Amino acid sequence: MRLAIPVAAGALLLTGCSSDDGGSTIKIAYQGPLSGQNVGLGENMERGIQLAINEANASGDYDFELEYFAADDQGSETEATTAAQSAIDDSDVVAVIGPAFSGPTNVSGPLYGQAGLAAVTPSATNPTLTEQDFGTFLRAVPNDNAQGAAMADFLSGQDGVDSVMVIDDVTPYGEGLADVAEADLTEAGVDIRRESVPQDTVDYSNAARTVVESGVDALVYAGYYEALAPFTTRLNEAGFDGIGISGDGSNDDELINLAGDAAEGWYLTCPCTNAAEEEGTQEFAERYQEEFDQAPGTYSAESYDIANMIIEQIAELGGDPSREDLYNALAGVEYQGLTKTFSFDENGEFTNDAIFMYQVEDGVIGYLGATEELIG
Amino acid sequence: MSLSDIWDVLVLGVVLGSLYAVIAIGYTLVYGVLQLLNFAHSEVFMSGGFGGVIALTIVEPVADPSGLQSVGYVLLGICAGAVLGGAVAFGLEKAAYQPLRRRNAPRLVFLITAIGASFFLYNLAGKLFGRYPIKMPTMYENKKLFEVLGAPVSVTQFIIVLAGVLMLVTVDIVVNRTKMGSGIRAVAQDPEVASLMGVDIDKVVSRTFVLGGLMGGVAGFLFGTNLQVEYTMGFLPGITAFAAAVLGGIGNVRGAMLGGLTLGVVESFTVEIWGDAWRYVGAFAVLVLVLMFRPTGLLGERVGRTA
Numbered sequence: 001m002r003l004a005i006p007v008a009a010g011a012l013l014l015t016g017c018s019s020d021d022g023g024s025t026i027k028i029a030y031q032g033p034l035s036g037q038n039v040g041l042g043e044n045m046e047r048g049i050q051l052a053i054n055e056a057n058a059s060g061d062y063d064f065e066l067e068y069f070a071a072d073d074q075g076s077e078t079e080a081t082t083a084a085q086s087a088i089d090d091s092d093v094v095a096v097i098g099p100a101f102s103g104p105t106n107v108s109g110p111l112y113g114q115a116g117l118a119a120v121t122p123s124a125t126n127p128t129l130t131e132q133d134f135g136t137f138l139r140a141v142p143n144d145n146a147q148g149a150a151m152a153d154f155l156s157g158q159d160g161v162d163s164v165m166v167i168d169d170v171t172p173y174g175e176g177l178a179d180v181a182e183a184d185l186t187e188a189g190v191d192i193r194r195e196s197v198p199q200d201t202v203d204y205s206n207a208a209r210t211v212v213e214s215g216v217d218a219l220v221y222a223g224y225y226e227a228l229a230p231f232t233t234r235l236n237e238a239g240f241d242g243i244g245i246s247g248d249g250s251n252d253d254e255l256i257n258l259a260g261d262a263a264e265g266w267y268l269t270c271p272c273t274n275a276a277e278e279e280g281t282q283e284f285a286e287r288y289q290e291e292f293d294q295a296p297g298t299y300s301a302e303s304y305d306i307a308n309m310i311i312e313q314i315a316e317l318g319g320d321p322s323r324e325d326l327y328n329a330l331a332g333v334e335y336q337g338l339t340k341t342f343s344f345d346e347n348g349e350f351t352n353d354a355i356f357m358y359q360v361e362d363g364v365i366g367y368l369g370a371t372e373e374l375i376g
Numbered sequence: 377m378s379l380s381d382i383w384d385v386l387v388l389g390v391v392l393g394s395l396y397a398v399i400a401i402g403y404t405l406v407y408g409v410l411q412l413l414n415f416a417h418s419e420v421f422m423s424g425g426f427g428g429v430i431a432l433t434i435v436e437p438v439a440d441p442s443g444l445q446s447v448g449y450v451l452l453g454i455c456a457g458a459v460l461g462g463a464v465a466f467g468l469e470k471a472a473y474q475p476l477r478r479r480n481a482p483r484l485v486f487l488i489t490a491i492g493a494s495f496f497l498y499n500l501a502g503k504l505f506g507r508y509p510i511k512m513p514t515m516y517e518n519k520k521l522f523e524v525l526g527a528p529v530s531v532t533q534f535i536i537v538l539a540g541v542l543m544l545v546t547v548d549i550v551v552n553r554t555k556m557g558s559g560i561r562a563v564a565q566d567p568e569v570a571s572l573m574g575v576d577i578d579k580v581v582s583r584t585f586v587l588g589g590l591m592g593g594v595a596g597f598l599f600g601t602n603l604q605v606e607y608t609m610g611f612l613p614g615i616t617a618f619a620a621a622v623l624g625g626i627g628n629v630r631g632a633m634l635g636g637l638t639l640g641v642v643e644s645f646t647v648e649i650w651g652d653a654w655r656y657v658g659a660f661a662v663l664v665l666v667l668m669f670r671p672t673g674l675l676g677e678r679v680g681r682t683a
Binding site: 170226257 | 381385514519530599
């Protein structure tokens with residue numbers, strides 16, 4: 001009982017605070033991993049958003065003040081509810097960028113829907129997310145279907161690729177990606193062999209032998225870098241000389257740390273651009289470098305674009321929009337960002353499915369550009 | 377499958393099987409002496425991998441080592457793996473099992489303690505060394521060394537099989553021909569009579585753990601050389617090697633070797649015929665089949681009665 005009074009008083013004070021300055025401040029939230037295992041991925045996006053907000057405030061173009069609101073879900077499904085609720089409970093939050101990962105999105109999506117609060121994800125790529133009708137969910141990144149299709153397009157456009165082996169790592173991500181690549185390659189008239197090599201396989205020698213013995217011209221690996229690294233080592237030793245291609249799960253410098261020379265020449269697809277190399281984002285990359293003393297990472301530029309898109313819509317709605325109005329405006333948006341054009345179909349799915357190519361060259365993951373341009 | 381395919385797959389199976397066999401000895405020795413399923417042996421194996429990485433990281437192998445340097449690096453890695461594996465096994469016995477033995481704890485308590493120790497050790501390794509996999513420093517160029525009936529054998533594969541055979545022979549000699557071995561066998565056969573005859577049971581048990589730990593540690597290093605080192609690396613090879621020990625007849629040293637090799641070869645052919653996703657389905661189907669007809673395993677006797 002003795003606790004009840006200070007607690008009640010504190011609660012009153014808190015609610016008092018948020019309703020007092022509700023008119024003047026507008027908050028944009030970000031839900032993603034800001035602590036825990038994958039904090040590096042989360043912070044890449046967070047910094048992009050912070051940069052956009054800082055620049056908008058400093059520009060003097062707007063007659064409202066923006067504030068950043070962090071909702072840390074640790075990238076985990078169990079923390080997702082609390083994180084989403086914290087953003088929903090703050091009445092100044094008008095839109096959320098995120099959630100960052102597919103798992104937490106699955107949990108948080110319905111909550112944002114009930115609250116009428118727009119949730120624009122910069123990175124959750126599981127195709128089923130937009131099929132569930134969360135209400136206010138918008139995906140601003142091509143999903144895994146697009147990535148599989150891009151792999152297929154790229155390979156079928158290469159000279160001398162008549163047969164391809166598609167290997168998944170028996171995870172939901174890997175199997176989904178492999179299914180799409182397999183279907184699209186079959187459609188393109190390429191001879192396909194499908195194999196599954198679980199990601200915790202104790203010895204990749206047998207799998208490497210299967211690939212080499214089959215005599216395929218190219219190999220699609222749908223899985224993460226941690227398994228691809230030893231696999232490429234074995235493939236190298238077994239004498240595989242075909243084209244190797246994998247997805248954003250492998251697009252990480254750790255791949256090279258673990259595989260060394262064996263990863264040389266591997267192609268990697270990603271829905272993300274390389275901000276430091278793309279012409280449209282070079283200036284952004286410099287400003288980012290200046291502000292945070294490091295280069296932008298995966299999805300930094302995309303998050304920056306999404307934040308600016310939201311800010312623009314807030315301004316167009318007169319600077320003090322309701323959550324519903326802002327969601328409706330975003331759902332019908334056509335926004336030209338630095339990385340690409342953002343617009344959504346009736347399910348909230350991204351209408352742009354540009355996928356970008358990388359290749360491991362001289363021990364670094366080099367950027368090749370958009371798949372469409374490479375195929376010509 | 378052509379004849380040359382069969383040889384290729386057999387070589388891969390023997391390499392994997394040698395690793396399983398060396399790990400399985402750790403399970404079998406401890407079971408033979410204490411009737412204890414030491415599930416924390418997976419983590420003894422894992423620590424051997426980290427031992428190798430640590431030693432080689434300190435030494436920093438030169439970029440293009442000569443043959444002699446390469447041999448030195450490999451020997452160093454093997455020793456470091458063995459030392460850390462042995463030390464962890466010794467510590468495990470002293471900290472987790474000896475107090476229970478002193479209090480005559482029931483079997484089930486030992487089993488739960490083993491599982492608990494396993495969780496503790498691999499999470500500790502995750503804390504100490506990080507959750508990212510680590511690549512073993514390059515000790516030599518892993519090229520094709522020679523062919524066996526047309527099947528290529530790489531340097532790593534040769535080292536694994538050679539080290540495996542040497543260790544298995546050593547353990548067999550130690551258990552069957554030395555004084556320490558007769559102590560182990562005596563305790564395995566009848567601990568009470570052995571202690572009446574002046575055998576120090578605690579000492580014998582400790583030595584048994586250390587012997588198994590040395591083997592497990594070396595296997596961890598060799599395994600890390602073949603793949604990569606990670607705090608979770610112990611689980612799958614550990615559980616498979618445990619199955620190998622049961623397949624051969626748990627408690628029987630030669631049975632562990634035979635069981636390990638059998639499982640490795642069966643796995644390799646399963647993968648060749650049905651694909652990697654069927655690896656354990658095939659291997660464990662064989663395990664169940666064998667145990668249906670020979671419930672005590674292929675060789676089915678305990679350490680105490682092999683001599």
